[in-house]
Amino acid sequence: MRRHTNQPPIDRATRSEERRLIWAGLAAAVIGTLLLLGGLLLPTGVTTRSGAQASEADMVKAFRHGGISLAAATGPAGSGPAVDPNAPQACPT
Amino acid sequence: MPDETNLPPRPRPTWLPHMRPWVQAAFAVLWLWPIRALQGLPGCVFHCYGCPWASFACPIGLMANFSAALPHPGLATAPLLLAGVLLLAGGLVGSLVCGWMCPFGYLQDWLGRLPIPKIAIPNWLGHTRYVVLVGVVIALPFILGLKGQSFEDQPVTICKYCPAGAVEASLPAAGKSLAIQQGWMKGPPLPPGQSWFPSTRKTVLVVALVAGSVVMFRPWCKIFCPLGGLLSLFNRISIFHLRFRREACYACNTCRSRCAMGVEVERHVNVTNCIRCTECTTCGALYPSLGGEEPKGSK
Numbered sequence: 001m002r003r004h005t006n007q008p009p010i011d012r013a014t015r016s017e018e019r020r021l022i023w024a025g026l027a028a029a030v031i032g033t034l035l036l037l038g039g040l041l042l043p044t045g046v047t048t049r050s051g052a053q054a055s056e057a058d059m060v061k062a063f064r065h066g067g068i069s070l071a072a073a074t075g076p077a078g079s080g081p082a083v084d085p086n087a088p089q090a091c092p093t
Numbered sequence: 094m095p096d097e098t099n100l101p102p103r104p105r106p107t108w109l110p111h112m113r114p115w116v117q118a119a120f121a122v123l124w125l126w127p128i129r130a131l132q133g134l135p136g137c138v139f140h141c142y143g144c145p146w147a148s149f150a151c152p153i154g155l156m157a158n159f160s161a162a163l164p165h166p167g168l169a170t171a172p173l174l175l176a177g178v179l180l181l182a183g184g185l186v187g188s189l190v191c192g193w194m195c196p197f198g199y200l201q202d203w204l205g206r207l208p209i210p211k212i213a214i215p216n217w218l219g220h221t222r223y224v225v226l227v228g229v230v231i232a233l234p235f236i237l238g239l240k241g242q243s244f245e246d247q248p249v250t251i252c253k254y255c256p257a258g259a260v261e262a263s264l265p266a267a268g269k270s271l272a273i274q275q276g277w278m279k280g281p282p283l284p285p286g287q288s289w290f291p292s293t294r295k296t297v298l299v300v301a302l303v304a305g306s307v308v309m310f311r312p313w314c315k316i317f318c319p320l321g322g323l324l325s326l327f328n329r330i331s332i333f334h335l336r337f338r339r340e341a342c343y344a345c346n347t348c349r350s351r352c353a354m355g356v357e358v359e360r361h362v363n364v365t366n367c368i369r370c371t372e373c374t375t376c377g378a379l380y381p382s383l384g385g386e387e388p389k390g391s392k
Contacts, residue, residue, distance in 0.1 A: 010359045012339045018363055022384035024330035028184025032177045039174025046168055056174040057133030060150050063158040064132065064142035067245035068168060 107380065109371040110351075113192065117199040124148055124196050135175045137182035138195040139320045141255065143262030152179060153230055153320050157251050161234035161244035183327030187334070187363075191314060191321045192370035197257045198314055204306035205353070212308050214315050216355050219366045222322030225251070230319050256313060259298035267295075310353040314368060325365040332383055335362045335369070341378040348373035 043053035054062075062068055124138060125146040132142075136149030155175050162168035182190055191198050205211070229251050237247045244250060252258055305312040314321050328334070348358040351372040356362060358373050373379045 010342060010344045012342050012344070015337060015339060015342075015359065016361065017337045017339060018334065018361065019336055019382075020330075020334065020384065022332045025184045025187075025327070025332035025334075025384075028180050028327065028330065029332065030184075032180030032182075032184055034177070035173045036177030036181060039172070039177055042173065044170040046170055055133075056170070056172065059159075059170065060135060060155060060174070061133045063155055063244075064147075064150050067158065067243060068162065 107371070107374045107377055109374055109381065113370060114202075116193050117196075117202070120194045121196045121199055135178045137178050137190050137324075139197045139257055139318060140195070141252075141258040141261040143252075143258055145262075145265050147261070151257070153255075154252050157230050157234045158244045160231050161238040161242075161247065163235055164238040179323065183324050183331060185332050187327040187331035187369065188321060188325040188365075188367060189331075189333055189369040190324050191318075192368040195314075195321075197260075198311060198368065200260065201302075201306045201311045201313060204303060205310045207307050209307055211310055211353075213355060214309055214312065216357075216366050218316045219322070221316050222318055225317055226319035226322050251319070253294070254298070256298045256302040259295045260302065263295040264299065311368070315354060315366065321368065322365070325367065328363045328365060328367060328369075333369075334382055334384075335367075335371070335374065335379050336382045337362070338378050338380060343376075343378070345376055347376040348379055351375055 039056045042056075044056055044059060046054040046059060048054045048058060059068075120138070124136065124140045125144070126148050127146045128148050131148045132150065134149050135152045135155050137152065138149075139153065140147060140149070140151055142150040142154055152175055155172065159170070159172045159175065162170070229249075234244055234247060234250060238244070302313065309315075348362075352358055353370070353372070354366055354368055356364060356367045356373070358379070362373060362379060371381060374381060
C-alpha cells in the first residue's frame with residue numbers, strides 16, 4: 001500500500017491545523033437520529049398487501065425482495081398490493 | 094528536512110493503521126450476518142442487498158428505489174430512515190465509513206495488496222462520484238419513473254451496473270447456478286416471461302473490478318462510488334476528523350507517501366477524496382480528533 005510520492009515542502013507555519021468545533025457534526029448527527037426515529041415510528045402512507053399502512057422498514061424489505069409493482073400499486077383500491085415485504089428475495093438484475 | 098535540534102521530541106506514532114484490517118473484518122462479519130430483523134434497515138456502507146447473507150439494505154439501491162417511486166402518488170414517501178442513517182453516519186464520522194467499515198472497500202483493499210505497481214488515479218476523477226449520485230442514482234430513476242416504469246423494469250439502473258452487486262449477489266447466484274448445472278450465472282429456472290440477469294454484463298463487471306483493483310488502489314471508491322462521495326461531503330463538519338500538529342511535523346513525507354488516495358496531505362486532509370484510513374497518522378503529526386483541545390502530553 002505504501003506509495004512514495006514526491007512531496008512539496010510543508011510550510012509548517014502556514015499549514016492549517018484543521019481545528020474545529022463539533023457543533024456542525026453534532027447537529028447533523030442529532031437531525032439524523034431524529035429522522036431515523038421518525039422513519040422507524042411513522043407510517044409512510046403506502047398501503048400493504050394486507051391493507052395496512054406500510055412502515056419504511058416494510059418498504060425497504062419490499063425493495064430488497066424484488067421491488068414494487070407499479071401496476072398493483074396504482075390500481076383501484078382493493079385491486080392488489082402495493083408493498084409485499086415478504087416476497088422472496090431477488091438479486092438485482 | 095528541518096534542523097531537528099530546534100524541534101521538540103518526535104511524537105509517538107499512532108497504532109490506528111494497524112487496527113484497521115481487524116476492524117474491517119469485524120464489520121464485514123456484521124454486514125454479512127443474515128439477521129432477518131435487520132433486513133428492513135438501511136446500512137451505511139456499500140453492500141448489495143441482493144447478497145444472500147446481507148443483513149442491512151444498500152443505501153444507494155434504496156435511494157434509487159425511492160427516487161423511482163417518487164412520481165407515483167401511491168408510493169411517494171420521504172425516506173426518513175435512509176436520510177437519518179446517512180446523516181447520522183456522516184455527522185459522526187464522515188468517510189471513516191469508507192476506510193474502516195465498508196466491505197466492498199475491504200475487498201478492494203485486499204486485491205490492492207497484490208505486489209503489482211499501481212496506477213495513480215487523478216484526483217479530479219473523484220467528481221464522477223457526484224455525477225453517478227445525482228445522475229444515475231437520483232435523476233435517472235425519477236425520470237424513468239415519470240414515464241411509468243418501476244425501478245425493476247427500468248433498462249438502466251445503478252443496480253444493473255453495480256460491481257458490488259456483481260460480486261456479492263451474482264457470484265453466489267452463479268455458484269448456485271453451477272451447482273444445479275444451469276451454467277455460469279444463469280440462475281435457477283424462472284417463470285415464463287422473466288429473464289435471469291445477463292451473464293456477460295455481470296462477468297465483465299467482476300473481471301473489471303478485480304483487474305482494476307489490482308492495478309489501482311480502490312478504483313471504485315475513488316472514481317464511481319456515490320455513497321463515498323456523499324459521506325465525504327461531511328468530512329469538513331463531522332465530529333471525527335483529523336488535525337495537524339504543526340510543531341510535531343518533521344516534513345518526513347510519511348503522511349503523503351502512505352496516502353493511497355492521493356490526498357494533498359501537506360495542504361488539507363479533511364477533504365472529499367479522503368477515506369480516513371488514517372495511514373497518514375502513522376508519524377503522529379496528523380492525529381484523529383473528536384473536537385475539543387489537544388490531549389495533554391501530546392505536544
